[in-house]
Amino acid sequence: MTANVAVAADPLQPGAAEQAEAIHIENLHKRFGALEVLKGVSMSAKDGDVVAMIGGSGSGKSTFLRCINFLENPTSGVIRINGEDVKMVSDGHGGQVPANRRQIERIRSRLGMVFQNFNLWQHMTLIQNVIEVPVHVLGMKRDEAMAIGEQLLERVGLSAKRDVYPAYMSGGQQQRGAIARALAIQPRVMLFDEPTSALDPELVGEVLKVIADLAKEGRTMLLVTHEMKFAREVASHVMYLHNGIVEEEGPPEQLFGSPKSERLKQFIRTVS
Amino acid sequence: MADASIIPAGITGMFDLLSPVAPGWGANLLRGLVRSLQIAFGAFGMGLIIGTFGSYAKLYGGPIARDLAAIYTTLVRAIPELVMIILLYYAGTDLINRILEGMGYQRVDISGLVAGIVVLGFVQGAYATEVLRGAIKAIPQGEIEAARAYGMSPVLMMRRITLPAMLPHALPGLANLWLISTKDTALLAVVGFSELTLETRQAAGTTKAYMTFYLAAGALYLFVTLFSSVILESVEKRARRGMPSVKEAR
Numbered sequence: 001m002t003a004n005v006a007v008a009a010d011p012l013q014p015g016a017a018e019q020a021e022a023i024h025i026e027n028l029h030k031r032f033g034a035l036e037v038l039k040g041v042s043m044s045a046k047d048g049d050v051v052a053m054i055g056g057s058g059s060g061k062s063t064f065l066r067c068i069n070f071l072e073n074p075t076s077g078v079i080r081i082n083g084e085d086v087k088m089v090s091d092g093h094g095g096q097v098p099a100n101r102r103q104i105e106r107i108r109s110r111l112g113m114v115f116q117n118f119n120l121w122q123h124m125t126l127i128q129n130v131i132e133v134p135v136h137v138l139g140m141k142r143d144e145a146m147a148i149g150e151q152l153l154e155r156v157g158l159s160a161k162r163d164v165y166p167a168y169m170s171g172g173q174q175q176r177g178a179i180a181r182a183l184a185i186q187p188r189v190m191l192f193d194e195p196t197s198a199l200d201p202e203l204v205g206e207v208l209k210v211i212a213d214l215a216k217e218g219r220t221m222l223l224v225t226h227e228m229k230f231a232r233e234v235a236s237h238v239m240y241l242h243n244g245i246v247e248e249e250g251p252p253e254q255l256f257g258s259p260k261s262e263r264l265k266q267f268i269r270t271v272s
Numbered sequence: 273m274a275d276a277s278i279i280p281a282g283i284t285g286m287f288d289l290l291s292p293v294a295p296g297w298g299a300n301l302l303r304g305l306v307r308s309l310q311i312a313f314g315a316f317g318m319g320l321i322i323g324t325f326g327s328y329a330k331l332y333g334g335p336i337a338r339d340l341a342a343i344y345t346t347l348v349r350a351i352p353e354l355v356m357i358i359l360l361y362y363a364g365t366d367l368i369n370r371i372l373e374g375m376g377y378q379r380v381d382i383s384g385l386v387a388g389i390v391v392l393g394f395v396q397g398a399y400a401t402e403v404l405r406g407a408i409k410a411i412p413q414g415e416i417e418a419a420r421a422y423g424m425s426p427v428l429m430m431r432r433i434t435l436p437a438m439l440p441h442a443l444p445g446l447a448n449l450w451l452i453s454t455k456d457t458a459l460l461a462v463v464g465f466s467e468l469t470l471e472t473r474q475a476a477g478t479t480k481a482y483m484t485f486y487l488a489a490g491a492l493y494l495f496v497t498l499f500s501s502v503i504l505e506s507v508e509k510r511a512r513r514g515m516p517s518v519k520e521a522r
């Protein structure tokens with residue numbers, strides 16, 4: 001499987017020529033006050049991996065995803081993105097905050113996040129949403145961003161909605177638009193947080209198809225989902241999170257075909 | 273029956289009084305209007321700047337910034353504007369001159385225009401802080417989060433996302449503030465600044481044609497309001513371009 005060609009492999013990384021590690025997380029803890037939501041989660045994704053994360057409501061999936069791009073500050077643990085260790089300093093209240101805001105901004109601008117509620121910017125047309133980050137954060141020329149943006153809209157089947165405001169689009173269209181916005185930054189990794197769970201059932205298929213196509217072309221993705229069948233089809237690795245701990249993980253055939261943990265067995269029964 | 277010829281005579285007299293060339297007082301009134309508008313513009317603009325900082329301080333600031341902003345908005349909104357203006361105008365200019373003298377400089381004559389803008393702008397800023405704070409809170413949090421998730425710096429996010437996204441929520445309140453700003457300029461008459469109201473009072477006092485001049489001044493204020501409404505409406509329409517109309521959503 002070839003990696004996303006847009007991002008050059010880091011020459012300093014050993015073995016970068018084959019498959020470089022895009023995300024490496026070790027022993028991640030996150031606590032909200034007295035509530036410990038993540039109790040030591042580790043994961044790693046090489047270029048081209050599609051990691052699916054499943055688990056019950058409140059198990060900490062969203063929190064984990066949000067820690068990866070520092071929308072939440074992890075309480076402790078190692079986070080390495082693009083081979084770059086994120087430096088943290090104590091915030092003086094027992095937690096830690098990123099030492100360098102610029103580093104966080106740089107890392108974020110290489111992670112394409114897709115949200116449950118789309119979160120397109122309502123005061124911009126679809127194409128403006130798509131070119132916003134390339135032009136204003138990454139400093140790309142407007143014409144160039146426009147050309148790329150139009151190609152992406154075509155890929156997600158939204159060329160006709162180019163100049164439409166998000167409020168005038170269906171949920172499925174908005175989510176496909178949000179995927180185009182994520183792709184426009186030529187992300188090293190795409191992060192999806194339950195991208196279809198806010199959609200009407202008849203709109204789920206069109207979004208899943210776009211994501212499946214991305215998986216096929218070798219995009220690196222971390223996907224939180226409740227769609228078990230889909231996870232089984234597209235993922236190269238599945239993690240089952242329960243109460244802030246990875247209870248079981250492995251290739252999809254193994255995890256869904258012969259789950260070991262009693263909880264996972266029960267979870268698979270209840271959701272399917 | 274009254275003598276019918278009085279009315280035409282009265283009207284010609286009125287036009288003579290309001291004529292822009294001497295001995296008419298029209299030019300004085302127009303000069304007053306221009307000064308009023310200058311102050312209103314300046315004060316509104318200054319209010320917007322203070323309001324932006326104030327609302328950010330209240331929403332995102334540390335404890336000290338939040339407290340300072342809270343004291344500011346509470347005091348300014350509690351004290352009657354007239355008192356505030358007299359206080360700031362006299363105490364403010366006096367304070368500046370004392371400081372200058374203390375540092376060994378000459379006293380300065382602070383221009384009425386600048387003082388007026390600063391005083392009214394300070395008052396406007398408190399109200400603008402609250403209008404903008406409410407408008408920023410009305411932005412769906414997901415949009416702000418998306419901006420963060422894509423690596424926008426705080427300044428870029430403010431310019432590209434927060435300010436344009438809050439504008440439709442802020443505009444009705446800001447439109448009110450602008451209209452209040454045009455009328456509050458009249459309060460500066462008490463400190464002797466010759467804006468429209470003071471010019472009117474002088475013209476009326478000299479000629480004893482109170483009715484004529486105050487009606488004329490009222491018409492000018494009304495004209496400013498009507499003209500503003502047209503502009504504000506089109507600005508609001510533009511700011512709301514991404515939003516379905518309220519009627520459709522009914």
Ligand SMILES: Nc1ncnc2c1ncn2[C@@H]1O[C@H](COP(=O)(O)OP(=O)(O)OP(=O)(O)O)[C@@H](O)[C@H]1O
Pocket residue numbers: 032035037055056057058059060061062063064
């Ligand atoms: N900002 C926060 N402050 C306090 N508690 C929080 C916060 N965010 C999440 N939590 C708590 O952390 C736990 C995990 O939340 P999280 O959103 O990560 O779950 P999830 O696995 O994504 O669930 P779902 O499938 O329902 O989306 C929950 O108990 C939630 O209440």
Ligand SMILES: [Mg+2]
Pocket residue numbers: 061062063193194
């Ligand atoms: Mg979640």
